[in-house]
Amino acid sequence: MxxxxxxxxxxxxxxxxxxxxxxxxxxxxxxxxxxxxxxxxxxxxxxxxxxxxxxxxxxxxxxxxxxxxxxxxxxxxxxxxxxxxxxxxxxxxxxxxxxxxxxxxxxxxxxxxxxxxxxxxxxxxxxxxxxxxxxxxxxxxxxxxxxxxLTEPLACVVHGIEEANIQLGETVAIIGAGPIGQMMIMLAKKSGASIVIVSDLAELRRDMAARAGADVVINPAKEDAVERVRAETGGYGADVVIEAVGLPATWEQAVDMTRDAGMTVLFGGAASGTTFE
Ligand SMILES: [Zn+2]
Ligand SMILES: [Zn+2]
Structure with a gap:
């Protein structure tokens, strides 16, 4: 048996x-x-x-x-x-x-x-x-x-960061500071980002983001995250934006936050059948 x-x-x-x-x-x-x-x-x-x-x-x-x-x-x-x-x-x-x-x-x-x-x-x-x-x-x-x-999720984040191709001194914006977003913050810093901007609705996650190394932390319920990123980057938008939520609204935000010819990484997976403009 x-x-x-x-x-x-x-x-x-x-x-x-x-x-x-x-x-x-x-x-x-x-x-x-x-x-x-x-x-x-x-x-x-x-x-x-x-x-x-x-x-x-x-x-x-x-x-x-x-x-x-x-x-x-x-x-x-x-x-x-x-x-x-x-x-x-x-x-x-x-x-x-x-x-x-x-x-x-x-x-x-x-x-x-x-x-x-x-x-x-x-x-x-x-x-x-x-x-x-x-x-x-x-x-x-x-x-x-x-x-x-944590090796498996970390490996996914390492892959996402490699795709983002962050250059020394760049500004990186990360939407979503859950476990994946937190690892993104740490690896973006290690990859040479000068300024990491993080947006999340939850206070606990924003506090953790600051401890993980985020330079600017945004509460998107209180201010327009896209405008804040533009304000922090001389109006250009971030060099690299990583979306770690998986919602069409934040996918669109991610594109709007990215400077011309910058890199947008849509890391968060949305429900199948989702469309965005
Ligand atoms: Zn997993
Ligand atoms: Zn094979």
């Missing part, structure tokens, strides 16, 4: 149940990780509220994809990891060998969608072979699981 574990199972929109299920079986190249910490991602919240066409194709399904923990079992052919290793892994990985992977377009790898990890909100999570091969990392004892589990 297979072993049982506790897990938060996704049964449908607005319906997640904490219940018993089988511990996942692992195949060649895979590992089973005993979850130390799992985080709730914005994508999990969206999936809970409106479902997700790619991540969860059938229900009930295991749920959750940001995690760190300890290797419990290694599958046949895995030589980089041993039982007992503390690791963090991401939620997907490309194959590394197909037409698109060879051209560096890893996001178009057809196997990417087949390698999605879901099931971090459980005692054990199965890590598929591509993720074991490319996106699983041993972590030092000094790094707590809850911090290591």
């Amino acid at each position: 297979s072993r049982r574990m506790n897990a938060a199972m996704y049964h449908g929109v607005g319906d997640v149940r904490y219940e018993q299920t089988d511990v996942p079986e692992i195949g060649p190249g895979e590992i089973l990780v005993k979850v130390g910490n799992a985080l709730t991602c914005g994508t999990d919240v969206k999936t809970y509220k409106r479902g997700h066409p790619i991540l969860l194709r059938h229900t009930p399904a295991l749920f959750g994809h940001e995690y760190a923990g300890t290797v419990e079992i290694v599958g046949e052919g895995v030589d980089r990891f041993n039982a007992g290793d503390r690791v963090v892994a991401t939620n997907s990985a490309p194959c590394g060998t197909c037409f698109f992977c060879k051209r560096g377009s890893f996001n178009l790898c057809p196997e990417l969608k087949e390698s999605f990890v879901n099931g971090a909100f459980a005692e054990y999570v199965r890590v598929p072979k591509h993720v074991v091969k490319w996106n699983t990392h041993r972590i030092p004892d000094s790094l707590p699981f809850r911090e290591a589990a």
